[in-house]
Amino acid sequence: MWNRKIAIVDLSAKTVTAKPIPREIRKKYLGGRGLNMYLLYNHLQPNVDPLGPENLLLVGSGLLAGIPCLGSGRCDIAAKSPLTGAVGDSNIGGFFAPELRLAGYDHVAITGKADSPSYLLLKDGAIEIKDASHLWGKDTFDTQEALRRDEHDEKLVSLVIGVAGENLVRYANVRTGMKNAAGRTGMGCVMGSKNLKAIAARGTTPIEFADPDNLLRYCREMNEMITSTRWAKAQSRWGTMIIYSNTNTTGLIRTRNFQLNRLVDGEDLEPENIDRYSIGTSGCFGCAVHCRHRYVLKEGPYAPLYGEGPEYTSLGAFGTMLDCRKMETILVANHLVNKYGLDTLETGGLIAWAMELYEKGLINEESTDGLQLKWGNEDVVFDLIRKIAYREGFGDTLADGFKPAIAKVGTDSEYYAIHVKGMSNLHSDERPTPSFALGIATSTRGADHLRSRPAIDMYGLPENMLKEIYGGSVATDYSSYDGKSRMVWWQERLYAVTDALGVCKFQTVFCAVHAPKWREFSTLINLATGMTITEDELMRVGERIYTLERLFNLREGFSRQDDSLPDRYFTEPTPIGLPVAKGKKIDREKFDAMLTEYYDLHGWNLQGVPKSETLKDLNLSKEPSKLF
Amino acid sequence: MQRILVVDPERCTGCRLCEAACSLFKEKKCAPEHARVQVTKWENQGIYIPIVCQQCETPICEVVCPMHAIKRDSNTNAIVIDENTCVGCRLCAQFCPIGGISIDENASRLIKCDLCSGDPVCVEFCQPEALKHIEPLKLGTMKKRTAAEKYSEYLRKTLDTH
Numbered sequence: 001m002w003n004r005k006i007a008i009v010d011l012s013a014k015t016v017t018a019k020p021i022p023r024e025i026r027k028k029y030l031g032g033r034g035l036n037m038y039l040l041y042n043h044l045q046p047n048v049d050p051l052g053p054e055n056l057l058l059v060g061s062g063l064l065a066g067i068p069c070l071g072s073g074r075c076d077i078a079a080k081s082p083l084t085g086a087v088g089d090s091n092i093g094g095f096f097a098p099e100l101r102l103a104g105y106d107h108v109a110i111t112g113k114a115d116s117p118s119y120l121l122l123k124d125g126a127i128e129i130k131d132a133s134h135l136w137g138k139d140t141f142d143t144q145e146a147l148r149r150d151e152h153d154e155k156l157v158s159l160v161i162g163v164a165g166e167n168l169v170r171y172a173n174v175r176t177g178m179k180n181a182a183g184r185t186g187m188g189c190v191m192g193s194k195n196l197k198a199i200a201a202r203g204t205t206p207i208e209f210a211d212p213d214n215l216l217r218y219c220r221e222m223n224e225m226i227t228s229t230r231w232a233k234a235q236s237r238w239g240t241m242i243i244y245s246n247t248n249t250t251g252l253i254r255t256r257n258f259q260l261n262r263l264v265d266g267e268d269l270e271p272e273n274i275d276r277y278s279i280g281t282s283g284c285f286g287c288a289v290h291c292r293h294r295y296v297l298k299e300g301p302y303a304p305l306y307g308e309g310p311e312y313t314s315l316g317a318f319g320t321m322l323d324c325r326k327m328e329t330i331l332v333a334n335h336l337v338n339k340y341g342l343d344t345l346e347t348g349g350l351i352a353w354a355m356e357l358y359e360k361g362l363i364n365e366e367s368t369d370g371l372q373l374k375w376g377n378e379d380v381v382f383d384l385i386r387k388i389a390y391r392e393g394f395g396d397t398l399a400d401g402f403k404p405a406i407a408k409v410g411t412d413s414e415y416y417a418i419h420v421k422g423m424s425n426l427h428s429d430e431r432p433t434p435s436f437a438l439g440i441a442t443s444t445r446g447a448d449h450l451r452s453r454p455a456i457d458m459y460g461l462p463e464n465m466l467k468e469i470y471g472g473s474v475a476t477d478y479s480s481y482d483g484k485s486r487m488v489w490w491q492e493r494l495y496a497v498t499d500a501l502g503v504c505k506f507q508t509v510f511c512a513v514h515a516p517k518w519r520e521f522s523t524l525i526n527l528a529t530g531m532t533i534t535e536d537e538l539m540r541v542g543e544r545i546y547t548l549e550r551l552f553n554l555r556e557g558f559s560r561q562d563d564s565l566p567d568r569y570f571t572e573p574t575p576i577g578l579p580v581a582k583g584k585k586i587d588r589e590k591f592d593a594m595l596t597e598y599y600d601l602h603g604w605n606l607q608g609v610p611k612s613e614t615l616k617d618l619n620l621s622k623e624p625s626k627l628f
Numbered sequence: 629m630q631r632i633l634v635v636d637p638e639r640c641t642g643c644r645l646c647e648a649a650c651s652l653f654k655e656k657k658c659a660p661e662h663a664r665v666q667v668t669k670w671e672n673q674g675i676y677i678p679i680v681c682q683q684c685e686t687p688i689c690e691v692v693c694p695m696h697a698i699k700r701d702s703n704t705n706a707i708v709i710d711e712n713t714c715v716g717c718r719l720c721a722q723f724c725p726i727g728g729i730s731i732d733e734n735a736s737r738l739i740k741c742d743l744c745s746g747d748p749v750c751v752e753f754c755q756p757e758a759l760k761h762i763e764p765l766k767l768g769t770m771k772k773r774t775a776a777e778k779y780s781e782y783l784r785k786t787l788d789t790h
Contacts, residue, residue, distance in 0.1 A: 068658075068753055102660070145672060206657035206662065207658035208657050209657065212652055212656035213656070216649065216652045219649070219753075220649075220752060220753065223753065223755065279674060280674070282674065282676075283643030284643065285643060285648070286644065288755035290756065306673055308674065
């Protein structure tokens with residue numbers, strides 16, 4: 001794998017070059033998100049327009065792409081986010097990363113803007129910028145099919161954008177396959193701004209490993225380790241929807257935007273009901289868990305339809321948050337956002353916000369082109385998804401994301417917007433869980449659970465076990481504030497490394513306690529690449545990646561004030577739920593104390609600025625440095 | 629008793645662990661193109677079908693081989709190519725009706741499943757059990773049970789048994 005290169009593409013100048021990736025950079029950043037963050041911080045000028053040709057779009061396969069375990073097919077896509085102005089970064093499964101590596105490349109750095117719709121083809125070492133005029137306007141499924149047909153290669157794998165990306169919806173995503181999406185922070189919008197419809201890869205150059213025999217044996221152990229967990233067993237059967245059964249019963253789900261914390265009469269959204277539509281499950285490259293359903297809708301106005309998913313996120317985005325209580329509504333909405341290439345969470349979050357504004361009388365049918373934005377009105381939801389993708393009427397207002405939409409609708413509307421740093425949150429209600437609340441506030445890419453969520457906090461694990469995992473004291477009770485900063489700090493580093501290795505977060509300590517983590521990752525790196533990176537060093541890699549993201553955001557003008565939560569978290573107690581979840585809100589003082597503790601653990605000062613000794617310790621004092 | 633490698637496409641999740649594990653074991657690399665088993669997909673319809681040599685009872689590859697380089701290994705029941713006798717005419721790959729033998733990118737090497745000396749690695753890695761290595765009689769029993777399941781549901785309802 002050491003011969004895999006970085007392709008540097010300038011779409012304006014129509015030039016392509018390839019460079020090796022030095023080992024010392026590999027050791028510091030691994031690959032995927034790690035290397036992307038190194039490239040982004042060091043090669044992008046501060047304060048550029050995210051939609052300008054100077055923005056840098058980075059695509060990187062994880063360091064372990066191609067090994068037969070842990071869903072090693074993950075790819076990381078980064079740029080300055082057009083949604084938030086902060087770090088833009090999104091991780092995508094499927095089959096692209098190994099194919100890119102088989103084509104001879106690990107990373108692709110794209111600058112400039114093509115003068116007409118184009119796609120990039122990386123095939124067995126060769127790179128071509130090709131005409132995509134005939135693909136412009138096509139949905140994400142047809143685009144991939146057309147590329148396979150045009151290139152006469154059924155095994156071609158592509159990252160594509162839909163009409164949402166073409167129309168510069170600021171949270172347009174990048175997609176591959178029927179379901180995989182680099183969903184968050186608008187990476188599809190950046191592709192659209194560069195007139196780049198797709199990045200296609202195909203290769204037959206084998207990926208070599210340092211110790212293939214022991215790697216094979218160890219990968220088998222890893223698959224057994226993860227599939228023996230109850231979490232993986234449940235996920236193999238129900239997908240991430242399984243989470244709904246617990247969180248909705250407890251009262252941890254945002255409903256009607258932020259009015260309730262449980263969907264009453266929400267039984268149809270229970271995961272068992274997917275069986276009516278499922279024809280089986282589907283897995284990403286090298287995954288023994290296969291967490292998504294393949295579903296078919298045979299009846300109704302949107303039938304016939306084949307789709308994959310839906311995720312727990314979509315149950316919330318188009319179910320609970322909008323008070324839609326039918327599984328079929330979720331299946332159709334999920335299909336539509338995938339087809340147009342829209343982030344499911346941002347789309348659902350903005351529609352939920354608009355519905356609450358409509359209810360409160362802050363907007364009316366005059367401003368919504370006659371749409372009656374009533375809770376549970378699925379036809380309006382489907383219509384609005386299309387209008388956002390095509391930027392029609394009120395859809396155009398929502399297409400720019402929270403901050404511009406608030407400016408357009410009026411400052412009164414801000415109170416109802418559930419976002420951090422301009423990015424919509426998952427439908428989870430974090431008021432009863434301070435660790436989750438801190439995580440969405442500190443996330444470098446805006447409100448998001450995948451940066452740090454310590455989901456095992458929900459299990460009430462014994463204190464000695466928590467101490468062993470987190471290396472310090474953490475309270476068993478998930479409604480406590482004690483030690484939760486440590487949990488978030490630890491998970492942030494773990495997920496940064498997971499994204500850099502290109503393995504799946506569901507196959508590390510996310511929801512499963514006894515899942516592969518530092519030691520196993522260290523062994524896999526050694527067997528696959530020959531590099532020796534100890535567990536401690538690996539934690540420092542995580543810290544380095546996260547600190548670099550912090551530095552990027554500071555340079556773009558973000559500060560401690562941005563590591564906060566919407567006011568409603570502090571002012572409105574949760575109205576329903578089990579005793580552990582009812583009547584809960586976040587205590588402002590305790591939250592601030594937790595944030596300070598968290599900065600301290602990272603080695604950042606009270607303002608959240610990394611201290612000089614921290615930078616020295618992480619070998620970051622000399623940044624910015626250049627690779628190209 | 630001999631065992632056979634059985635493919636059950638309805639269980640396949642399309643993850644290609646079989647390809648990655650097979651090539652890592654046989655080629656010491658990740659080389660899906662050189663994997664003995666490969667998943668053919670209709671991605672937009674969610675259909676995945678692993679294709680692998682079925683070690684036929686009357687192997688066409690053996691019949692067409694002018695050098696008699698293809699024989700059955702009595703230990704594993706696999707049809708194997710003797711590389712010392714093979715002249716690389718590639719007739720076996722061309723005549724195999726199911727694509728059980730592939731040719732590498734340099735047209736210099738034939739790639740075929742040999743059942744890994746009796747314990748196929750792909751089977752060990754296939755979590756959903758779309759690939760199974762079982763005794764021949766079990767295939768019939770298994771298929772009959774799957775087919776009988778829908779009738780049994782009906783009978784349970786009408787006869788009200790449990």
